[in-house]
Amino acid sequence: MAKKDKKIDYDTYDSSARVKLGTSDYVIRGVGYVFVTLYALACIFPFLLIIGTSFTSEAVIRSAGVQLFPRDFTTEAYDMVLKGGAIWKSYLLTILMTGIGTGVGLLIISMTGYALQRKDFVLRNVISFFIYFTSLFQAGLAPYYLLMTQTYHLKDSYFAVLLPLLMSPWLIILMKNFVKSIPFEITESGKIDGAGDMKIFTALILPMLKPALATIGLFLALGYWNEWYQSSLFLSSKVDAYPLQYMLYKVVNEANSLKNSVAAQFVTVTDLPTNSLKMATAVVATGPIVLLYPFVQRYFIGGITVGAVKG
Amino acid sequence: MxxxxxxxxxxxxxxxxxxxxxxxxxxxxxxxxxxxxxxxxxxxxxxxxxxxxxxxxxxxxxxxxxxxxxxxxxxxxxxxxxxxxxxxxxxxxxxxxxxxxxxxxxxxxxxxxxxxxxxxxxxxxxxxxxxxxxxxxxxxxxxxxxxxxxxxxxxxxxxxxxxxxxxxxQWTNHGFSYRLDWAKEAGLADGVKSWEDLTTYFKYVKEAYPDVQPWDSDGTQYATMVGGWISSHSNYVSIDGINSGAMWGGTKDDLYTVYSPYVTDTDSLVEFAKLMKEWDEIGVWKTDVLNNTSSDNREDFRVGKTAAEQHHTQTWTDLCSPGHTNNTIFADDEDAEVGFFYFGEETKNVTALSxxxxxxxxxxxxxxxxxxxxxxxxxxxxxxxxxxxxxxxxxxxxxxTSDGLRETIADADSIVTNYWWGRNDDLELRDATMNWDTIDKLYKEYDDIKIEYPYGQFIPNVDSISTQIDQINEIHTNYMKQIAYGKYSGTAEEIVAEYQQALKDAGIDDVTAELQKQIDELYK
Amino acid sequence: MSKKNGTVNGVEKIKVQKSSLTFGQKLWRNRTLILMCVPAIIFFIAFCYAPMPGIYVAFVKYNYRKGIFGSNFIGLKNFEFLATSGKLGMLTKNTILYNIAFILLGNFFAVFVAILLNEIQNKWFKKVSQTMMFLPYFISQVLIGLLVYNLLNYDTGFVNSILKALGTPEEKLFSPYSDPNVWPVLLVVIHLWQSTGYNSVVYFASIMGIDAEIIEAARVDGANAWQKIRYIILPGLRQTVVILLLFAIGGIVKGNFGLFYNIIGTNSLLYSTTDIIETYVYRATMTDFNFSTASAVGLYQSLVGFFMVMIVNFVVKKIDPDYSLF
Missing domain, CATH: 3.40.190.10 (Periplasmic binding protein-like II)
Incomplete structure (x- = not known):
């Protein structure tokens, strides 16, 4: 069991550095580069279309569809989005919620995940099931809404958006699974040194959990950034600022929603969002979050190394 | 105080x-x-x-x-x-x-x-x-x-x-807004007066103005179209608020005998299906009209890129007014005129709004x-x-203005109160941009032929039939989307028969009977 | 493989110690671990269990003034419209088949991409490509519907513009919006396109979690790249795959409404292959808004999912208790 204490820097680490590369390596890498390039291009293409269209005049979009290279270039849609400055409030709100929610959520999820994977924890199956069960049965819209508004009085409160997204059964079980790959000896060695469970968790386990924290933190952050559902239920017109994606949701859905409703036969609504406005809002609302991944990626270092244990 | x-x-x-x-x-x-x-x-x-x-x-x-x-x-x-x-x-x-x-x-x-x-x-x-x-x-x-x-x-x-x-x-009875000047060019001197005239009109537009999409429908007007066809070819008066298709009602002569023309008026429906197939073949709408949700036909109509808009009279009052700044057709073409063919025009079958x-x-x-x-x-x-x-x-x-009209101030942000629940003609200020001469003429015509909404006191109790109504609703949207845009396969007779059979299987007769029972309790 | 043995021994040691303790004593020993779970437990009670009795709304004629529990009980009436539609079988089948395709192919491609990314050494390439793969996750379903329409529609679509430019005769142009048979493939492709980048992160992180030294030792022993993937990486991902599957199975009869509704819309020509429970319910109840029907449908879906999970979890536990969820 004796292994060197060794940290591997993912950025420079090459698993094949000390072995001779065979044909199979070249084949896989070749396939890798080709497939990943093609898929990545397929992913960015629609986004370029959205950007191109957001700079195109509405008349061109209606007659010729979406545009990769804007004909009749205009920034009108962006002027609309930025007008009034409400968008900056939304940015601030979204960034705050994403930051706070991800931090608090990560802490609770990792604690719970650690406890639940401890084989000497007698309640681990009971609590796991207790948590997992909620992913199968939901109360449905009306009971949930009434509880949040009548009992918790969270209508028009940003907590109605922040709290329900803190964790999910899926993330907790995923975390539990990640922690499982940390050998039990670490906990044991901590115990031998006389550390309590909390101490073991914070001092020994957490530092080894970087990839897991990065992954789950990423999911949490994306969840907060993309959130519109809770906002659509609990943030009414009395609220000043809305999360970005909820603004986007409203802009993008309003026309379709109305067209397919009973109201469409009776109500004449003008000034529905144009296609270019939808696209421009999408670009603005996606914004800086696309740059989150490269930032998070550095934490995918092979942090879980058995080598850390001196056995 | x-x-x-x-x-x-x-x-x-x-x-x-x-x-x-x-x-x-x-x-x-x-x-x-x-x-x-x-x-x-x-x-x-x-x-x-x-x-x-x-x-x-x-x-x-x-x-x-x-x-x-x-x-x-x-x-x-x-x-x-x-x-x-x-x-x-x-x-x-x-x-x-x-x-x-x-x-x-x-x-x-x-x-x-x-x-x-x-x-x-x-x-x-x-x-x-x-x-x-x-x-x-x-x-x-x-x-x-x-x-x-x-x-x-x-x-x-x-x-x-x-x-x-x-x-x-206000009039929210549906119909087609169309270019009256183009209809005249097409040989319809009085404008469009029937569904057949519309066919003539669309054919003409397709030929004379190849850049214009006759009607760039977004595929959601199926229920109003077939409803319009039925009121244009019968004395059917529908009961509001049962389902979106307004599929039950009586006739002007016999208001309190409930029926559903969608079950009884088979020949008429077949004729409708055939005509819509013809429209589809003419190219009135785009090939993939059923998914064409991103179109904005009304805005295109204002600038002369489409030739018809299917919505209600109130919308037409807006489209026919040269004073409206978005309606550039009037500036581009001094002959431009916008007419309205209302559903029920042939049979003078118009019901006032509830x-x-x-x-x-x-x-x-x-x-x-x-x-x-x-x-x-x-x-x-x-x-x-x-x-x-x-x-x-x-x-x-x-x-x-001096003659008591309301003139919107350009560039001013307008207010949004969506107050549609207590407007009052005694206090209304007419909008100066509206083409009131034309509008009043049509309103007068309506007033002469209209009947008041006859079922105002009838509040159907649908508890026992809501299951059937939901299913009928689904069947109606499902089939009518195909029928009203001529997208069905097989013959018109077949698709209508299939549709009616589906309605019957879903229990439309039970619904009719139940509504009849409730109407009898109220009016007889 | 001394690691695994060590772990097992460790557990056994503790088990031996503990067997002499009463349940209460065991709990006392676990008090810190229990405390660590308390925030999560409170969370799930507050936001998931507290509203659950409200599921009763599926059995009543909901009256706002009387509240859910004061409303009149009407038994299974709210379930009737789905049960008697004659379409429940078809809808459930469509929903399940699509989900199976999404789950199997989705996981396959996510693992595939994660493994390829792991093999790629160029740091810059890896960052850029992974960032790009995330983009589809941010595009709202409505815009995806719009883009797909712009790509595929008959008159002005991108695909047909190319076909026309190549001189394709009119009857051979692509017209998916009137052809229900192409949609199962198209929808699966669109779903994979949208979710693979996001899902592959879980696997990518799991691969990163595999002890690098084991891989290295294997390479030194002469294992080639295939063998490395086959004998080290894939087994290392097994547990993650199983957990993902168990979660997915719980939602096997819950459809992806956003995807189907925004791409297919209300085009009834395509329903035979694309109608799922959510879209049908949405259309049928569009003019008859009530909370009870929706709850009834949700309850039906949950029950089916619940039984499926119970069965699968039972089987997994038989094979290897380490992999089961609970």
């Missing part, structure tokens, strides 16, 4: 009471009414929240207007008004959830029997029962102006739940229902409040 208010309320109550007597109703009302009036206590300043559908405006024009309005409301009834917008996205769900909350979040609730769940919500307990005493006391002007028989249309189980928008002329097409209700959970009614009474009947609430601030949003 309080005394003055009381006095004026009292006197109004008397008038109201007298008016009620004059209408032959409830003689005892006036004494108890004045008894209540003395109890009106407006010493506490309250905020009344009014819920409406539509998005919240982004500019501050509405808030500025509300500030002005609230000065008046505070002075008169010591209350202020706040607007609670329900965004169009998922509006039904959010609107109903807000009502279900039942904690006084909203006081005044805009509603409608034909498109905004007024009766289901009255039955759900969401709306407050408005006693005649309450109305007389707190909304005296409104109470006096609504005739007794109209209140009857607002009752469920003997209680009034809705205040109708019954003094506002007076509860727009109505105001008070939330059952409102903490200040009395004050809510007092506020409503003012925004419906007080000239200053009405103008502020409907048009904005004079001099900011609009000016009144």
């Amino acid at each position: 309080k005394k003055k208010l009381l006095a004026s309320l009292l006197s109004l109550t008397m008038v109201a009471g007298l008016a009620a007597c004059g209408n032959g109703g409830n003689g005892s009302g006036d004494t108890s009414g004045s008894g209540q009036a003395e109890a009106v206590d407006t010493s506490e300043h309250v905020v009344i929240t009014y819920m409406t559908t539509g998005g919240k405006p982004e500019n501050s024009a509405t808030d500025d207007m509300l500030a002005e309005l609230n000065k008046i409301l505070t002075e008169k009834v010591n209350a202020e008004l706040q607007i609670y917008y329900i965004d169009w996205t998922d509006y039904l769900s959010v609107y109903n959830l807000t009502l279900a909350q039942m904690d006084g979040t909203v006081d005044l609730v805009g509603t409608a029997t034909d498109w905004l769940d007024a009766w289901p919500n009255a039955k759900n307990g969401a709306f407050l029962e408005l006693s005649e005493d309450m109305l007389k006391t707190y909304a005296p002007q409104t109470y006096a102006s609504v005739p007794a028989e109209n209140w009857e249309y607002c009752k469920y189980d003997g209680d009034i739940y809705l205040i109708p928008e019954d003094n506002y002329a 007076i509860t097409h727009g109505a105001m209700a008070v939330s059952a959970a409102s903490k200040n229902p009395e004050r809510a009614l007092m506020v409503y009474d003012l925004i419906r009947n007080d000239a200053d409040c009405y103008k502020l609430f409907n048009y904005g601030i004079e001099g900011v949003q609009y000016n009144v």
Whole structure:
């Protein structure tokens, strides 16, 4: 069991550095580069279309569809989005919620995940099931809404958006699974040194959990950034600022929603969002979050190394 | 000030009471009414929240207007008004959830029997029962102006739940707006007068103006089209608010025998299916019309890129007016004219709008229902409040011309109150940009042939048949989308037979029978 | 493989110690671990269990004023419309088949991409490509519907413009919006396109979690790249795959409404292959808004999912208790 204490820097680490590369390596890498390039291009293409269209005049979009290279270039849609400055409030709100929610959520999820994977924890199956069960049965819209508004009085409160997204059964079980790959000896060695469970968790386990924290933190952050559902239920017109994606949701859905409703036969609504406005809002609302991944990626270092244990 | 208010309320109550007597109703009302009036206590300043559908405006024009309005409301009834917008996205769900909350979040609730769940919500307990005493006391002007028989249309189980928008002329019967000048070029000297004329018109447009899409439909007008076809080829009068297809009703000669033309008028439906197949082949709409949700036919019509728009008369009044700045067709082509072919034109089959097409209700959970009614009474009947609430601030949003028309001030942010639940023709200022000569001509034509909506008092109880109605609704959307856009495979006869069989399997006859039973109880 | 043995021994040691303790004593020993779970337990009670009794709304004629529990009980009436539609079988089948395709192919491609990314050494390339793969996750379903329409529609679509430019005769142009048979493939492709980048992160992180020294030792022993993937990486991902599957199975009869509704819309020509429970319910109840029907449908879906999970979890536990969820 004796292994060197060794940290591997993912950025420079090459698993094949000390072995001779065979044909199979070249084949896989070749396939890798080709497939990943093609898929990545397929992913960015629609986004370029959205950007191109957001700079195109509405008349061109209606007659010729979406545009990769804007004909009749205009920034009108962006002027609309930025007008009034409400968008900056939304940015601030979204960034705050994403930051706070991800931090608090990560802490609770990792604690719970650690406890639940401890084989000497007698309640681990009971609590796991207790948590997992909620992913199968939901109360449905009306009971949930009434509880949040009548009992918790969270209508028009940003907590109605922040709290329900803190964790999910899926993330907790995923975390539990990640922690499982940390050998039990670490906990044991901590115990031998006389550390309590909390101490073991914070001092020994957490530092080894970087990839897991990065992954789950990423999911949490994306969840907060993309959130519109809770906002659509609990943030009414009395609220000043809305999360970005909820603004986007409203802009993008309003026309379709109305067209397919009973109201469409009776109500004449003008000034529905144009296609270019939808696209421009999408670009603005996606914004800086696309740059989150490269930032998070550095934490995918092979942090879980058995080598850390001196056995 | 309080005394003055009381006095004026009292006197109004008397008038109201007298008016009620004059209408032959409830003689005892006036004494108890004045008894209540003395109890009106407006010493506490309250905020009344009014819920409406539509998005919240982004500019501050509405808030500025509300500030002005609230000065008046505070002075008169010591209350202020706040607007609670329900965004169009998922509006039904959010609107109903807000009502279900039942904690006084909203006081005044805009509603409608034909498109905004007024009766289901009255039955759900969401709306407050408005006693005649309450109305007389707190909304005296409104109470006096609504005739007794109209209140009857607002009752469920003997209680009034809705205040109708019954003094506002509007026509939301559907039809096709089209280019009258092009129709004339196509040889239709009087314009389009029938569905067959429309075929001629579309064919002509397709040939003469290859760049114009005759009608860039987004694929959602299937129910109105077939409904329009049926009213154009029969005396069918539909009952509102049962399902979106309005699939049950009577005939003008025999209003209270319920039937569904979708089951009985097979030949007519087959003819419709054939004509729509023809339109599809002409290329009236795009090939993939059923998924064409991103089109904006109405805006394209305004700039001359499409040749027809299917919607209701109210929309046409907007499209036919050269004064509207978006309607560039009139500037581009001095001959441009926009005509309207209304459904039912051939058979002179036009039904006036139900007076509860727009109505105001008070939330059952409102903490200040009395004050809510007092506020409503003012925004419906007080000239200053009405103008502020409907048009904005004079001099900011609009000016009144010498002949009493309302002129919108260019570049001013407009206000958004979506007040469709208590407009009042006595106080309306006509929009100067509208083409009133043409519009009035059509309204006159309507007035000559219309019948009043005959089923105002009929509130169907669908508890026992809702399962069937849901399924029929689904079948109707499913088949009609194919039939009304000529996208079915096989012959017209086959698809109509298949459709009718599906309706029968889903129990449409049970629904008809049940509705007949309920109609009999009410009218016979 | 001393690691695994060590772990097992460790557990056994503790088990031996503990067997003499009463349940209460065991709990006391676990008090810190219990405390660590308390925030999560409170969370799930507050936001998931507290509203659950409200599921009763599926059995009543909901009256706002009387509240859910004061409303009149009407038994299974709210379930009737789905049960008697004659379409429940078809809808459930469509929903399940699509989900199976999404789950199997989705996981296959996510693992595939994660493994390829792991093999790629160029740091810059890896960052850029992974960032790009995330983009589809941010595009709202409505815009995806719009883009797909712009790509595929008959008159002006991108695909047909190319075909026309190549001189394709009119009858051979691509017209998916009137052809139900192409949609199962198209929808699966669109779903994979949208979710693979996001899902591959879980696997990518799991691969990163595999002890690098084991891999290295294997390479030194002469294992080639295939063998490395086959014998080290894939087994290392097994547990993650199983957990993902168990979660997915719980939602096997819950459809992806956004995807189907925004791409297919209300084009009834395509329903035979694309109608799922959510879209049908949405259309049928569009003019008859009530919370009870929706709850009834949700309850039906949950029950089916619940039984499926119970069965699968039972089987997994039989094979290897380490992999089961509970």
